[in-house]
Amino acid sequence: MTQSEVTYRPGMTIGEACLQASSLLAGVGIGEPRSNANLLLCHILGFTKAELLRDWHEPMPEPLFEQWAALIARKAAGEPVQYLIGEGWFYGRPFTVTPAVLIPRPETELLVEAVIEAADKLWPAADKGTVPSVVDVGTGSGAIAVTLSAERTSWRLFASDLSPEALAVASGNAARHEAAERITFVQGDLLLPFVPDGGGVEHQTDAASGLRIDVLVSNPPYIPAADIPSLQPEVRDYEPRLALVGGDDDGLEPYRRMSVQLPQLAQLPRIVGFELGIGQAQDVADLLRAIGHWDEIRIIADYGGIDRHVLAIRHAE
Template sequence: MMGDREDGNGTAQRLTLREAMLGAANELAAQGVDEARSNAELLLLHVLGMERSQLLRDFGEPFPADKAEAWTELVRRKALGEPIQYMIGEQWFYGRPFAVTPAVLIPRPETELLVEAVLEAADKLWPPEAEPAPTVVDVGTGSGAIAVTLASQRPRWRLCASDLSPDALAVARTNVARHEADGRIAFVQGDLLAPFVPGRDKTEHAGLRIDVLVSNPPYIPAADMEGLQREVRDYEPHLALVGGEDGLDPYRRMIDQLPQLAVLPRIVAFELGIGQPRLVAAMLERMSAWDDIRIITDYGGIERHVIATQSQPRE
C-alpha cells in the first residue's frame, strides 16, 4: 500500500505526505509520465482536498490511512496515461476553473490567445457602450471555455455556443452555471454552421445574424492520431480531435457555409494545427470579404490562429 513504509525493524510505518508524493513521482517518472512531480502533487492535493499552502505546511504529517486506497488508484491511473484534468475533473482557463470530462477536450493555454485576439478585434468594432452589442457564436464549444470567458469579459455581448455532441453541451452548461452566465449564453446542438443557415433547419437560431464567429474545431489529420501523446490519443474525444485526412475539413465546410448565413460575420477567428493557418488564411482571402486577415503565433512561436476582420459594417 502506498501509504506505508517499513522501518529498520520491518515494522510498517506511515509515510509522510512528502514521502508519498515523492514515491508517486518516482513511479510516474518510471512509467514515462511527463512532469511527474507536478502531477503527483496535483493528485495528492486532490485526494486530500487540500490547498497547496496547506500541503506545504503539513508535508511532515503522516499520510491518512483512509485515503491510501484512493491514492493508490489515482497514481495507477495516471501511470497509464490518463490526463490529470479528467481525474480531478477540472482545468483552469483564462484565470477560471472549468469542469472537464472525457466528453470534451481539455482547454489549452494557447486558446487563451484566441480569446484575447477576439476581444481586441471586437473592441475596435464595438466599443464598450456601442449599441447593439455584437452577437458571438462559438462553434464546437466543448467545455464552453471560450464562450464563458467571452461572456465573463464582455457582459453585454450576446453569446451562442454550439456543438455536435450533446454530452459536450452538458459539460458547457455546467460551466455556464458555475460562472454565473446563465441566461446569457444560448446553446445549440448541431454540425458546425448548419444550425444557423436560414431555412436549412427549423431551429430558433436559423438565420441568426452572427457578428463574430470563433471556433476551435477538430484539426488533427487522421494519419497523425497514432503519433499523438497517449494522454491525447487514448483519452480525449476523437470527435473533437480528428479533422479529416488533412485536418482541414471543418474549416473548408465552415468557409463554404459562411455565404449561406444571413450575413457574413465581421470577425472570423479560428484555432488551427501546425502548418495549417496560412492555408486557411488563403481560403478566407479568396472570399474577399475581410480587409484584415492576420495569423497569430502561440507561446511556442508556432502559427496557431487566424483572425479575419471587416472594418466596415455590411448593410
C-alpha cells in the first residue's frame, strides 16, 4: 500500500519533506520522482537548486506545507510539473507555459539549431543589407520564434497560431525575453494568414497578407487521433488536444495542408523546417520533394535516434 499524501510533522527538514514527496511519487509510478519533487520544492521556497542543497537540513516552513501538499497531490495525479510551476526551459531560457500550450521539448532545440545553421549560410551576418523574414507556424508558447529572435536579433519574425490563448502566452514570452518588438503575432490556421488576400481569413493582418517568407519553421500537431489514448497520461490528460492531434488518419493532415498552401504564398521559402512524429519523416520529405523547389531535403534525427525533423533548403536564388 502506497502513501496517499505528504504529511507534516514538527521539526521536519526541507530534505525530509522532499524525500517524503519523492517516495510518494515513486509509489504511484511517476517518472523521475526526485527531480519532480526538487523542482516543486524550489518553486514553493523560491530557491535555486544550489539554495535547496544549502538549506537541505533547515526546517520546512510550516505555513508553506499546505501549498506543498497540494502541488504534490496534483503531480501524483499526473499533472506535468511545468504546468504546476508555470514554466519550462528551452534553449537555455525559461518560458512561461500554461495548459493552453504544449510544453517545449528538448528535441525541438535541434530544429532551431538546424534552421539557424542553414539560414546563416544563406544570409551571412556580414551582409547587413539582407535579413530573412521568418515565420513560425503553430507557435504555441513561442519557444521557437522567441529563441530565433533572441539568437538572431536582426531577423524579421512572424508567429502564428489558431489559439488566441496560445498567442497570449507566446506574446508574454516574447516580452519576457525582450523580443516583443521584433515578432509579429498573427492568429490563423497554418499558412492561411500569409496567403495573399488570405482567402477570406478572418484574422489576417496587413503585415502578414502576402508576406514574402524566406524561412518557414513549424512544429504542428502530428499525432493520429487514434493514438491519443495510448499516450503518457501527462500528455494525454493535460496538454492541449488542439496542439497534439494531426488528424484522424496518420497525423499528417497539417503537413498535407501546408504542402498545398506553400505554392499559394507570395514566394516559396528558401528554407522549410518541420518537426514530426515517429515514422513520418519520409512521407513529409516526399510532400516537399513533390513541390520541386528545394535542392536539398534532409532528415534530422533527435537525441534518441528517431527521425524527428525534415529540413528543405534552396541554396540558390
